[in-house]
Amino acid sequence: MSIDTARLREDFPILGREVNGRPLVYLDNAATTQKPRAVIDALTRYYETQNANIHRGIHTLAVEATEAYEGVRAKAARHIGAGNAEDIVFTRNTTESINLMARAWGDANLREGDEIVLTLMEHHSNIVPWQLLAARTGAQLRYAGIDADGQLDLDELRGLIGERTKLVSITHMSNVLGTINPIAEIAEMARQAGALLLVDGAQSAPHLPVDVEALGCDVFAFSAHKMLGPTGVGVLWARAGLLGEMEPFLGGGEMISIVKPEGSTWAEGPHKFEAGTPNIADVIAFGAALDYLDALGMADVREHEKRITAYAIEALEQSGGITVHGPRDVEVRGGAVSFEVDGVHPHDISTIVDAYGVAIRAGHHCAQLLMRHLSVPATNRASFYLYNEEREVDALIEALDEAKRVFGRVESRTAV
Amino acid sequence: MSRAEPQFDELYREVILDHYRRPRNAGSLAAPTHQAEGANPVCGDEIELDVAIEGDVICEMAFRGQGCSISQSSASMMTERICGGTISEARKVMQLFEAQLVDAAEPDPELGDLEALQGVAQFPVRVKCALLCWKVLREALNIDEREATTTP
Numbered sequence: 326m327s328i329d330t331a332r333l334r335e336d337f338p339i340l341g342r343e344v345n346g347r348p349l350v351y352l353d354n355a356a357t358t359q360k361p362r363a364v365i366d367a368l369t370r371y372y373e374t375q376n377a378n379i380h381r382g383i384h385t386l387a388v389e390a391t392e393a394y395e396g397v398r399a400k401a402a403r404h405i406g407a408g409n410a411e412d413i414v415f416t417r418n419t420t421e422s423i424n425l426m427a428r429a430w431g432d433a434n435l436r437e438g439d440e441i442v443l444t445l446m447e448h449h450s451n452i453v454p455w456q457l458l459a460a461r462t463g464a465q466l467r468y469a470g471i472d473a474d475g476q477l478d479l480d481e482l483r484g485l486i487g488e489r490t491k492l493v494s495i496t497h498m499s500n501v502l503g504t505i506n507p508i509a510e511i512a513e514m515a516r517q518a519g520a521l522l523l524v525d526g527a528q529s530a531p532h533l534p535v536d537v538e539a540l541g542c543d544v545f546a547f548s549a550h551k552m553l554g555p556t557g558v559g560v561l562w563a564r565a566g567l568l569g570e571m572e573p574f575l576g577g578g579e580m581i582s583i584v585k586p587e588g589s590t591w592a593e594g595p596h597k598f599e600a601g602t603p604n605i606a607d608v609i610a611f612g613a614a615l616d617y618l619d620a621l622g623m624a625d626v627r628e629h630e631k632r633i634t635a636y637a638i639e640a641l642e643q644s645g646g647i648t649v650h651g652p653r654d655v656e657v658r659g660g661a662v663s664f665e666v667d668g669v670h671p672h673d674i675s676t677i678v679d680a681y682g683v684a685i686r687a688g689h690h691c692a693q694l695l696m697r698h699l700s701v702p703a704t705n706r707a708s709f710y711l712y713n714e715e716r717e718v719d720a721l722i723e724a725l726d727e728a729k730r731v732f733g734r735v736e737s738r739t740a741v
Numbered sequence: 742m743s744r745a746e747p748q749f750d751e752l753y754r755e756v757i758l759d760h761y762r763r764p765r766n767a768g769s770l771a772a773p774t775h776q777a778e779g780a781n782p783v784c785g786d787e788i789e790l791d792v793a794i795e796g797d798v799i800c801e802m803a804f805r806g807q808g809c810s811i812s813q814s815s816a817s818m819m820t821e822r823i824c825g826g827t828i829s830e831a832r833k834v835m836q837l838f839e840a841q842l843v844d845a846a847e848p849d850p851e852l853g854d855l856e857a858l859q860g861v862a863q864f865p866v867r868v869k870c871a872l873l874c875w876k877v878l879r880e881a882l883n884i885d886e887r888e889a890t891t892t893p
Contacts, residue, residue: 668762672784672809676864677749689785702785702807731749732810734758
Protein backbone atom coordinates (compact mmCIF):
# COMPACT_ATOMS: atom_id res chain seq x y z
CA MET A 326 0.00 0.00 0.00
CA SER A 327 1.56 3.27 -1.02
CA ILE A 328 1.73 6.34 1.16
CA ASP A 329 -1.17 8.81 0.91
CA THR A 330 0.64 12.08 1.59
CA ALA A 331 -2.49 14.23 1.40
CA ARG A 332 -4.05 12.32 4.31
CA LEU A 333 -0.83 11.88 6.21
CA ARG A 334 0.15 15.57 6.10
CA GLU A 335 -2.86 16.34 8.27
CA ASP A 336 -1.08 14.50 11.08
CA PHE A 337 1.69 17.13 11.07
CA PRO A 338 0.47 20.43 12.52
CA ILE A 339 3.53 22.43 11.38
CA LEU A 340 2.94 21.57 7.72
CA GLY A 341 -0.13 23.81 7.84
CA ARG A 342 1.85 26.97 8.59
CA GLU A 343 3.03 29.67 6.24
CA VAL A 344 6.56 31.00 5.94
CA ASN A 345 7.05 34.44 4.41
CA GLY A 346 3.47 34.44 3.17
CA ARG A 347 3.69 31.07 1.44
CA PRO A 348 2.92 27.51 2.47
CA LEU A 349 5.91 25.94 4.22
CA VAL A 350 7.85 23.57 1.94
CA TYR A 351 10.02 21.67 4.38
CA LEU A 352 12.92 19.99 2.58
CA ASP A 353 15.47 19.85 5.41
CA ASN A 354 14.57 16.41 6.72
CA ALA A 355 18.15 15.15 6.87
CA ALA A 356 18.73 17.80 9.54
CA THR A 357 15.58 17.00 11.50
CA THR A 358 12.07 15.88 10.61
CA GLN A 359 8.74 17.36 11.62
CA LYS A 360 6.64 15.68 14.32
CA PRO A 361 3.19 14.13 13.97
CA ARG A 362 0.42 15.01 16.40
CA ALA A 363 0.79 11.57 18.02
CA VAL A 364 4.34 12.39 19.14
CA ILE A 365 3.45 15.86 20.40
CA ASP A 366 0.45 14.41 22.26
CA ALA A 367 2.58 11.66 23.80
CA LEU A 368 4.83 14.31 25.36
CA THR A 369 1.88 16.20 26.80
CA ARG A 370 0.18 13.02 27.98
CA TYR A 371 3.30 11.89 29.80
CA TYR A 372 3.66 15.18 31.68
CA GLU A 373 -0.07 15.43 32.38
CA THR A 374 -0.67 11.87 33.54
CA GLN A 375 2.50 9.85 34.20
CA ASN A 376 5.40 12.14 35.13
CA ALA A 377 7.70 10.41 37.63
CA ASN A 378 11.34 9.43 37.84
CA ILE A 379 11.97 5.90 36.64
CA HIS A 380 13.63 2.80 38.11
CA ARG A 381 13.59 4.09 41.68
CA GLY A 382 10.04 4.49 42.89
CA ILE A 383 7.51 2.01 44.16
CA HIS A 384 4.54 4.27 43.60
CA THR A 385 2.15 3.89 40.68
CA LEU A 386 3.39 6.80 38.59
CA ALA A 387 7.00 5.59 38.86
CA VAL A 388 5.97 2.11 37.79
CA GLU A 389 3.95 3.40 34.82
CA ALA A 390 6.70 5.76 33.67
CA THR A 391 9.31 2.99 33.99
CA GLU A 392 7.17 0.58 31.96
CA ALA A 393 6.55 3.19 29.26
CA TYR A 394 10.26 4.07 29.04
CA GLU A 395 11.42 0.44 28.95
CA GLY A 396 8.72 -0.37 26.41
CA VAL A 397 10.36 1.99 23.93
CA ARG A 398 13.63 0.09 24.30
CA ALA A 399 11.82 -2.94 22.91
CA LYS A 400 10.21 -0.92 20.11
CA ALA A 401 13.57 0.58 19.12
CA ALA A 402 15.10 -2.89 19.03
CA ARG A 403 12.27 -4.22 16.85
CA HIS A 404 12.58 -1.25 14.49
CA ILE A 405 16.14 -2.25 13.58
CA GLY A 406 15.63 -6.00 13.68
CA ALA A 407 17.50 -6.47 16.95
CA GLY A 408 16.49 -9.46 19.03
CA ASN A 409 17.06 -8.11 22.51
CA ALA A 410 15.88 -4.84 24.07
CA GLU A 411 18.70 -5.12 26.63
CA ASP A 412 21.19 -4.36 23.85
CA ILE A 413 19.69 -0.88 23.34
CA VAL A 414 21.14 2.13 25.18
CA PHE A 415 19.42 5.52 25.12
CA THR A 416 21.73 8.49 24.63
CA ARG A 417 21.16 12.11 23.62
CA ASN A 418 21.79 11.60 19.89
CA THR A 419 23.85 9.63 17.36
CA THR A 420 26.87 11.77 18.21
CA GLU A 421 26.72 10.74 21.86
CA SER A 422 26.21 7.09 20.89
CA ILE A 423 29.44 7.19 18.86
CA ASN A 424 31.30 9.06 21.60
CA LEU A 425 30.13 6.44 24.09
CA MET A 426 31.72 3.73 21.94
CA ALA A 427 34.93 5.74 21.50
CA ARG A 428 35.27 6.14 25.26
CA ALA A 429 33.83 2.96 26.72
CA TRP A 430 35.06 0.56 24.04
CA GLY A 431 37.82 2.47 22.28
CA ASP A 432 39.89 3.45 25.31
CA ALA A 433 40.01 -0.16 26.49
CA ASN A 434 40.68 -1.80 23.13
CA LEU A 435 42.94 0.46 21.07
CA ARG A 436 46.71 0.73 21.36
CA GLU A 437 49.44 2.54 19.51
CA GLY A 438 49.75 1.16 15.99
CA ASP A 439 46.14 0.00 15.80
CA GLU A 440 44.04 1.39 12.98
CA ILE A 441 40.56 2.81 12.67
CA VAL A 442 39.07 2.77 9.16
CA LEU A 443 36.61 5.52 8.19
CA THR A 444 35.47 7.00 4.88
CA LEU A 445 35.57 10.47 3.32
CA MET A 446 31.78 10.66 3.39
CA GLU A 447 31.48 10.53 7.19
CA HIS A 448 29.68 13.18 9.21
CA HIS A 449 31.95 14.97 11.69
CA SER A 450 30.23 12.97 14.45
CA ASN A 451 31.82 9.83 12.99
CA ILE A 452 35.25 11.43 12.56
CA VAL A 453 36.03 13.68 15.50
CA PRO A 454 35.37 11.12 18.31
CA TRP A 455 37.87 8.79 16.57
CA GLN A 456 40.40 11.59 16.14
CA LEU A 457 40.14 12.21 19.89
CA LEU A 458 40.50 8.48 20.56
CA ALA A 459 43.52 8.32 18.25
CA ALA A 460 45.11 11.21 20.14
CA ARG A 461 44.54 9.39 23.46
CA THR A 462 45.76 5.98 22.32
CA GLY A 463 48.21 6.54 19.46
CA ALA A 464 45.95 4.66 17.03
CA GLN A 465 45.95 5.74 13.38
CA LEU A 466 43.00 6.79 11.20
CA ARG A 467 42.56 5.57 7.62
CA TYR A 468 40.01 6.99 5.19
CA ALA A 469 38.50 5.17 2.21
CA GLY A 470 37.65 7.39 -0.75
CA ILE A 471 34.65 7.63 -3.05
CA ASP A 472 34.28 7.37 -6.81
CA ALA A 473 32.99 9.92 -9.33
CA ASP A 474 29.42 8.68 -8.83
CA GLY A 475 29.62 9.39 -5.09
CA GLN A 476 29.84 5.72 -4.12
CA LEU A 477 32.31 4.23 -1.71
CA ASP A 478 35.49 2.83 -3.29
CA LEU A 479 35.10 -0.74 -2.02
CA ASP A 480 38.44 -1.89 -3.43
CA GLU A 481 40.25 0.85 -1.55
CA LEU A 482 38.29 0.05 1.59
CA ARG A 483 39.17 -3.64 1.27
CA GLY A 484 42.82 -2.68 0.96
CA LEU A 485 42.69 -0.52 4.08
CA ILE A 486 41.11 -3.15 6.32
CA GLY A 487 43.85 -5.45 7.59
CA GLU A 488 45.30 -7.09 10.66
CA ARG A 489 46.01 -3.73 12.34
CA THR A 490 42.36 -2.68 11.92
CA LYS A 491 40.48 -2.74 15.22
CA LEU A 492 37.47 -0.74 14.14
CA VAL A 493 35.60 0.11 10.94
CA SER A 494 33.14 2.95 11.45
CA ILE A 495 31.00 3.92 8.50
CA THR A 496 27.78 5.67 7.62
CA HIS A 497 24.89 3.57 6.34
CA MET A 498 23.61 6.49 4.26
CA SER A 499 25.50 9.69 3.45
CA ASN A 500 23.81 12.85 4.76
CA VAL A 501 25.25 14.79 1.79
CA LEU A 502 25.27 12.44 -1.22
CA GLY A 503 22.43 10.16 -0.18
CA THR A 504 24.67 7.17 -0.99
CA ILE A 505 23.63 3.91 0.69
CA ASN A 506 26.72 1.87 1.57
CA PRO A 507 26.77 -1.95 1.17
CA ILE A 508 27.07 -2.67 4.89
CA ALA A 509 26.71 -6.45 4.65
CA GLU A 510 29.68 -6.63 2.29
CA ILE A 511 31.73 -4.33 4.53
CA ALA A 512 30.75 -6.40 7.58
CA GLU A 513 32.34 -9.42 5.92
CA MET A 514 35.59 -7.48 5.38
CA ALA A 515 35.59 -6.38 9.03
CA ARG A 516 34.77 -9.88 10.28
CA GLN A 517 37.67 -11.42 8.36
CA ALA A 518 40.03 -8.84 9.86
CA GLY A 519 38.64 -9.37 13.35
CA ALA A 520 37.61 -5.69 13.51
CA LEU A 521 34.51 -4.23 15.12
CA LEU A 522 32.04 -2.64 12.69
CA LEU A 523 30.10 0.44 13.83
CA VAL A 524 27.36 1.74 11.53
CA ASP A 525 26.17 5.35 11.73
CA GLY A 526 22.48 4.87 11.02
CA ALA A 527 21.38 8.47 11.60
CA GLN A 528 20.22 8.77 7.97
CA SER A 529 19.21 5.16 7.33
CA ALA A 530 17.04 4.20 10.32
CA PRO A 531 14.51 6.94 9.45
CA HIS A 532 14.27 6.06 5.76
CA LEU A 533 15.07 2.38 5.12
CA PRO A 534 13.97 -0.94 6.52
CA VAL A 535 16.95 -1.81 8.77
CA ASP A 536 17.86 -5.26 10.04
CA VAL A 537 21.08 -5.23 12.06
CA GLU A 538 21.28 -9.01 12.00
CA ALA A 539 21.19 -9.07 8.20
CA LEU A 540 23.64 -6.17 8.00
CA GLY A 541 26.04 -8.06 10.21
CA CYS A 542 27.32 -4.99 12.04
CA ASP A 543 28.42 -4.96 15.70
CA VAL A 544 27.12 -1.52 16.63
CA PHE A 545 24.36 0.64 15.15
CA ALA A 546 23.67 4.24 16.19
CA PHE A 547 20.77 6.56 15.31
CA SER A 548 18.72 9.56 16.47
CA ALA A 549 15.01 9.90 17.27
CA HIS A 550 14.59 13.44 15.96
CA LYS A 551 15.45 12.47 12.39
CA MET A 552 12.59 9.95 12.38
CA LEU A 553 9.54 11.90 13.64
CA GLY A 554 10.63 11.73 17.29
CA PRO A 555 11.67 14.48 19.71
CA THR A 556 15.16 15.96 19.94
CA GLY A 557 17.39 14.74 22.76
CA VAL A 558 17.09 10.97 22.22
CA GLY A 559 19.74 8.85 20.56
CA VAL A 560 19.99 5.09 20.34
CA LEU A 561 23.00 2.81 20.55
CA TRP A 562 22.56 -0.85 19.71
CA ALA A 563 25.43 -3.26 20.32
CA ARG A 564 25.48 -6.98 19.52
CA ALA A 565 24.77 -9.31 22.42
CA GLY A 566 27.51 -9.35 25.04
CA LEU A 567 29.42 -6.28 23.82
CA LEU A 568 27.88 -3.84 26.31
CA GLY A 569 28.71 -6.24 29.13
CA GLU A 570 32.41 -6.19 28.16
CA MET A 571 32.56 -2.41 28.27
CA GLU A 572 33.30 -0.10 31.19
CA PRO A 573 30.84 2.73 31.94
CA PHE A 574 30.84 5.97 29.95
CA LEU A 575 29.35 8.33 32.55
CA GLY A 576 29.19 7.70 36.28
CA GLY A 577 26.35 8.58 38.61
CA GLY A 578 22.94 7.45 39.71
CA GLU A 579 21.04 4.65 38.00
CA MET A 580 24.20 3.11 36.48
CA ILE A 581 25.40 1.46 39.72
CA SER A 582 24.68 -1.75 41.56
CA ILE A 583 26.44 -1.17 44.93
CA VAL A 584 28.35 1.96 45.90
CA LYS A 585 30.98 1.75 48.65
CA PRO A 586 33.54 4.35 49.72
CA GLU A 587 36.37 2.54 47.97
CA GLY A 588 34.53 1.76 44.75
CA SER A 589 31.32 0.63 43.10
CA THR A 590 29.86 -2.10 40.96
CA TRP A 591 27.80 -1.45 37.88
CA ALA A 592 24.20 -2.02 36.94
CA GLU A 593 23.46 -4.76 34.43
CA GLY A 594 22.64 -4.24 30.79
CA PRO A 595 22.04 -0.87 29.18
CA HIS A 596 21.48 0.87 32.51
CA LYS A 597 25.23 0.83 33.08
CA PHE A 598 25.41 3.46 30.32
CA GLU A 599 22.42 5.56 31.33
CA ALA A 600 23.74 7.49 34.32
CA GLY A 601 21.45 10.04 35.90
CA THR A 602 17.80 10.73 35.15
CA PRO A 603 17.41 10.03 31.43
CA ASN A 604 15.26 11.91 28.93
CA ILE A 605 12.14 10.04 30.01
CA ALA A 606 9.47 12.14 28.29
CA ASP A 607 11.23 12.27 24.95
CA VAL A 608 12.03 8.56 24.95
CA ILE A 609 8.36 7.80 25.60
CA ALA A 610 7.30 10.17 22.80
CA PHE A 611 9.87 8.49 20.53
CA GLY A 612 7.81 5.35 21.08
CA ALA A 613 4.88 7.12 19.41
CA ALA A 614 7.13 7.99 16.46
CA LEU A 615 8.19 4.36 16.09
CA ASP A 616 4.54 3.28 16.22
CA TYR A 617 3.73 5.80 13.49
CA LEU A 618 6.54 4.55 11.22
CA ASP A 619 5.76 0.91 11.86
CA ALA A 620 2.08 1.46 11.03
CA LEU A 621 3.09 2.97 7.68
CA GLY A 622 5.73 0.32 7.08
CA MET A 623 9.36 1.21 6.33
CA ALA A 624 9.19 -0.52 2.94
CA ASP A 625 6.46 1.91 1.85
CA VAL A 626 8.37 4.87 3.30
CA ARG A 627 11.36 3.82 1.22
CA GLU A 628 9.25 3.41 -1.96
CA HIS A 629 7.73 6.87 -1.51
CA GLU A 630 11.15 8.44 -1.04
CA LYS A 631 12.58 6.66 -4.08
CA ARG A 632 9.81 8.16 -6.21
CA ILE A 633 10.18 11.73 -4.95
CA THR A 634 13.99 11.57 -5.05
CA ALA A 635 13.97 10.41 -8.67
CA TYR A 636 11.48 13.18 -9.50
CA ALA A 637 13.66 15.79 -7.75
CA ILE A 638 16.93 14.72 -9.38
CA GLU A 639 15.34 14.82 -12.82
CA ALA A 640 13.68 18.20 -12.17
CA LEU A 641 16.93 19.73 -10.86
CA GLU A 642 18.98 18.47 -13.77
CA GLN A 643 16.41 19.58 -16.35
CA SER A 644 16.06 23.08 -14.95
CA GLY A 645 19.53 24.04 -16.26
CA GLY A 646 22.68 25.38 -14.62
CA ILE A 647 22.44 22.88 -11.77
CA THR A 648 24.86 20.09 -10.83
CA VAL A 649 23.58 17.25 -8.64
CA HIS A 650 26.10 15.35 -6.51
CA GLY A 651 25.85 11.67 -5.63
CA PRO A 652 24.44 8.61 -7.40
CA ARG A 653 21.57 9.03 -9.89
CA ASP A 654 20.18 5.53 -9.31
CA VAL A 655 17.63 5.70 -6.49
CA GLU A 656 18.22 2.00 -5.74
CA VAL A 657 21.59 2.91 -4.23
CA ARG A 658 20.71 6.24 -2.68
CA GLY A 659 18.29 7.91 -0.31
CA GLY A 660 16.51 11.24 -0.34
CA ALA A 661 19.30 13.66 0.64
CA VAL A 662 20.04 15.49 -2.61
CA SER A 663 23.00 17.90 -2.72
CA PHE A 664 23.32 20.27 -5.64
CA GLU A 665 25.02 23.42 -6.84
CA VAL A 666 23.65 26.26 -8.91
CA ASP A 667 26.23 27.70 -11.34
CA GLY A 668 27.56 31.05 -10.15
CA VAL A 669 25.39 31.26 -7.02
CA HIS A 670 26.72 30.40 -3.59
CA PRO A 671 24.52 28.05 -1.49
CA HIS A 672 23.93 30.70 1.21
CA ASP A 673 22.55 33.07 -1.37
CA ILE A 674 20.35 30.26 -2.71
CA SER A 675 19.09 29.49 0.77
CA THR A 676 18.15 33.11 1.47
CA ILE A 677 16.24 33.40 -1.79
CA VAL A 678 14.34 30.10 -1.59
CA ASP A 679 13.42 30.85 2.05
CA ALA A 680 11.43 33.83 0.82
CA TYR A 681 9.38 31.29 -1.15
CA GLY A 682 8.71 29.35 2.04
CA VAL A 683 11.17 26.63 0.99
CA ALA A 684 13.47 25.29 3.73
CA ILE A 685 16.66 23.66 2.43
CA ARG A 686 20.10 23.39 3.96
CA ALA A 687 23.16 25.28 2.73
CA GLY A 688 26.62 24.62 4.06
CA HIS A 689 29.17 21.89 4.60
CA HIS A 690 26.64 19.58 6.31
CA CYS A 691 29.20 18.64 8.98
CA ALA A 692 31.14 16.84 6.25
CA GLN A 693 34.19 18.98 5.53
CA LEU A 694 36.27 16.00 4.34
CA LEU A 695 33.64 15.30 1.70
CA MET A 696 33.37 19.00 0.72
CA ARG A 697 37.15 19.05 0.17
CA HIS A 698 36.91 15.85 -1.89
CA LEU A 699 34.17 17.40 -4.05
CA SER A 700 36.24 20.63 -4.26
CA VAL A 701 33.32 22.75 -3.09
CA PRO A 702 33.11 24.97 0.00
CA ALA A 703 29.45 24.14 0.51
CA THR A 704 26.43 22.65 -1.21
CA ASN A 705 22.67 23.13 -1.24
CA ARG A 706 20.78 20.13 0.07
CA ALA A 707 17.14 19.24 -0.31
CA SER A 708 16.16 16.18 1.73
CA PHE A 709 12.83 14.42 1.62
CA TYR A 710 10.61 12.48 3.95
CA LEU A 711 7.38 10.56 3.93
CA TYR A 712 5.18 13.70 3.87
CA ASN A 713 6.86 15.46 0.93
CA GLU A 714 5.05 15.82 -2.39
CA GLU A 715 6.13 16.44 -5.97
CA ARG A 716 4.52 19.89 -5.93
CA GLU A 717 7.03 20.83 -3.23
CA VAL A 718 9.87 19.91 -5.57
CA ASP A 719 8.17 22.18 -8.14
CA ALA A 720 8.12 25.01 -5.57
CA LEU A 721 11.85 24.54 -5.00
CA ILE A 722 12.53 24.66 -8.74
CA GLU A 723 10.48 27.86 -9.08
CA ALA A 724 12.45 29.50 -6.25
CA LEU A 725 15.75 28.37 -7.81
CA ASP A 726 14.67 29.97 -11.09
CA GLU A 727 14.32 33.29 -9.24
CA ALA A 728 17.83 32.86 -7.76
CA LYS A 729 19.21 32.20 -11.24
CA ARG A 730 17.45 35.33 -12.55
CA VAL A 731 18.74 37.57 -9.73
CA PHE A 732 22.30 36.39 -10.19
CA GLY A 733 22.07 36.35 -13.97
CA ARG A 734 21.84 40.14 -14.12
CA VAL A 735 25.60 40.56 -14.41
CA GLU A 736 27.96 38.37 -16.38
CA SER A 737 29.76 35.47 -14.82
CA ARG A 738 32.44 35.72 -12.17
CA THR A 739 36.14 35.76 -12.94
CA ALA A 740 38.33 33.49 -10.88
CA VAL A 741 39.89 34.94 -7.72
CA MET B 742 7.64 39.33 7.30
CA SER B 743 5.01 38.53 4.72
CA ARG B 744 5.14 39.47 1.07
CA ALA B 745 3.51 38.36 -2.13
CA GLU B 746 6.44 38.39 -4.56
CA PRO B 747 9.88 38.27 -3.02
CA GLN B 748 12.07 41.14 -4.20
CA PHE B 749 15.73 40.25 -4.28
CA ASP B 750 17.00 42.86 -6.68
CA GLU B 751 17.24 45.19 -3.67
CA LEU B 752 19.25 42.77 -1.48
CA TYR B 753 21.43 41.63 -4.35
CA ARG B 754 22.05 44.99 -6.00
CA GLU B 755 24.05 44.92 -9.18
CA VAL B 756 27.01 46.60 -7.51
CA ILE B 757 27.16 43.67 -5.03
CA LEU B 758 27.03 41.07 -7.79
CA ASP B 759 29.66 43.03 -9.71
CA HIS B 760 32.07 42.97 -6.74
CA TYR B 761 31.28 39.27 -6.21
CA ARG B 762 32.02 38.39 -9.81
CA ARG B 763 35.00 40.74 -10.24
CA PRO B 764 36.47 41.19 -6.77
CA ARG B 765 38.78 44.19 -6.42
CA ASN B 766 42.12 43.69 -4.67
CA ALA B 767 41.86 39.92 -4.88
CA GLY B 768 45.13 38.09 -4.26
CA SER B 769 48.15 38.61 -2.01
CA LEU B 770 50.62 41.37 -1.19
CA ALA B 771 54.36 40.80 -1.63
CA ALA B 772 55.21 42.56 1.63
CA PRO B 773 52.23 42.94 3.96
CA THR B 774 52.84 44.64 7.30
CA HIS B 775 49.63 43.24 8.80
CA GLN B 776 47.77 40.00 8.15
CA ALA B 777 44.78 38.17 9.55
CA GLU B 778 42.29 35.50 8.56
CA GLY B 779 38.84 34.57 9.70
CA ALA B 780 36.00 32.18 9.00
CA ASN B 781 32.37 31.69 9.84
CA PRO B 782 32.52 28.06 10.97
CA VAL B 783 28.78 27.62 10.59
CA CYS B 784 28.69 28.47 6.90
CA GLY B 785 32.33 28.01 5.89
CA ASP B 786 32.95 31.54 4.55
CA GLU B 787 36.66 32.39 4.68
CA ILE B 788 38.66 35.60 4.29
CA GLU B 789 42.43 36.07 4.42
CA LEU B 790 43.56 39.69 4.42
CA ASP B 791 46.94 41.31 3.71
CA VAL B 792 47.48 44.97 4.63
CA ALA B 793 50.51 47.20 3.96
CA ILE B 794 50.74 50.26 6.21
CA GLU B 795 53.24 53.10 6.02
CA GLY B 796 53.10 55.53 8.91
CA ASP B 797 49.38 55.99 9.47
CA VAL B 798 48.30 55.25 5.91
CA ILE B 799 46.87 52.00 4.55
CA CYS B 800 48.75 51.84 1.26
CA GLU B 801 47.73 48.45 -0.06
CA MET B 802 45.25 45.68 0.71
CA ALA B 803 44.59 42.29 -0.82
CA PHE B 804 42.26 39.48 0.15
CA ARG B 805 41.67 35.84 -0.65
CA GLY B 806 38.49 34.12 0.23
CA GLN B 807 35.56 31.92 -0.55
CA GLY B 808 31.95 32.21 0.37
CA CYS B 809 28.65 33.79 -0.52
CA SER B 810 28.17 36.94 -2.56
CA ILE B 811 27.59 39.01 0.57
CA SER B 812 30.81 38.00 2.34
CA GLN B 813 32.99 38.30 -0.75
CA SER B 814 31.53 41.55 -2.11
CA SER B 815 31.80 43.12 1.33
CA ALA B 816 35.52 42.29 1.37
CA SER B 817 36.03 43.65 -2.12
CA MET B 818 34.19 46.90 -1.34
CA MET B 819 35.97 47.24 2.01
CA THR B 820 39.41 47.11 0.45
CA GLU B 821 38.39 49.55 -2.26
CA ARG B 822 36.92 52.00 0.24
CA ILE B 823 39.67 51.90 2.84
CA CYS B 824 42.82 51.63 0.77
CA GLY B 825 44.72 54.90 0.54
CA GLY B 826 43.19 56.35 3.71
CA THR B 827 44.47 56.54 7.25
CA ILE B 828 43.84 53.99 9.97
CA SER B 829 41.56 56.40 11.82
CA GLU B 830 39.52 56.88 8.64
CA ALA B 831 39.24 53.10 8.36
CA ARG B 832 37.92 52.96 11.94
CA LYS B 833 35.34 55.59 11.12
CA VAL B 834 34.11 53.65 8.06
CA MET B 835 34.04 50.47 10.12
CA GLN B 836 31.77 52.12 12.69
CA LEU B 837 29.45 53.51 10.03
CA PHE B 838 29.26 50.14 8.26
CA GLU B 839 28.51 48.23 11.44
CA ALA B 840 25.86 50.77 12.40
CA GLN B 841 24.24 50.32 8.98
CA LEU B 842 24.06 46.54 9.38
CA VAL B 843 23.59 45.98 13.09
CA ASP B 844 21.51 49.03 14.04
CA ALA B 845 19.93 49.38 10.57
CA ALA B 846 21.16 53.00 10.59
CA GLU B 847 20.63 55.17 7.51
CA PRO B 848 23.62 54.69 5.19
CA ASP B 849 26.21 57.45 5.52
CA PRO B 850 27.55 59.01 2.28
CA GLU B 851 31.04 58.25 3.65
CA LEU B 852 30.41 54.55 2.97
CA GLY B 853 30.51 54.83 -0.82
CA ASP B 854 29.67 51.51 -2.54
CA LEU B 855 29.37 49.84 0.86
CA GLU B 856 25.99 51.53 1.14
CA ALA B 857 24.73 48.84 -1.26
CA LEU B 858 24.89 46.25 1.52
CA GLN B 859 22.21 48.03 3.59
CA GLY B 860 19.61 45.48 2.47
CA VAL B 861 21.45 42.79 4.44
CA ALA B 862 20.19 44.37 7.69
CA GLN B 863 16.78 42.89 6.79
CA PHE B 864 18.26 39.36 6.87
CA PRO B 865 19.68 38.86 10.37
CA VAL B 866 21.24 35.46 9.58
CA ARG B 867 23.23 37.06 6.76
CA VAL B 868 24.64 40.01 8.74
CA LYS B 869 27.59 37.93 9.89
CA CYS B 870 28.47 37.28 6.22
CA ALA B 871 28.80 41.01 5.55
CA LEU B 872 30.76 41.61 8.77
CA LEU B 873 33.30 38.79 8.36
CA CYS B 874 35.92 40.82 6.45
CA TRP B 875 35.58 43.68 8.94
CA LYS B 876 36.21 41.30 11.79
CA VAL B 877 39.35 40.18 9.99
CA LEU B 878 40.40 43.79 9.37
CA ARG B 879 39.92 44.60 13.05
CA GLU B 880 42.15 41.68 13.95
CA ALA B 881 44.77 42.67 11.36
CA LEU B 882 44.88 46.23 12.68
CA ASN B 883 44.57 45.11 16.30
CA ILE B 884 41.49 47.24 16.90
CA ASP B 885 39.63 46.49 20.10
CA GLU B 886 36.10 45.26 19.41
CA ARG B 887 34.34 47.54 21.96
CA GLU B 888 36.26 50.56 20.82
CA ALA B 889 35.32 49.97 17.21
CA THR B 890 31.64 49.29 17.75
CA THR B 891 30.90 51.97 20.33
CA THR B 892 28.85 54.64 18.66
CA PRO B 893 28.66 58.02 20.37
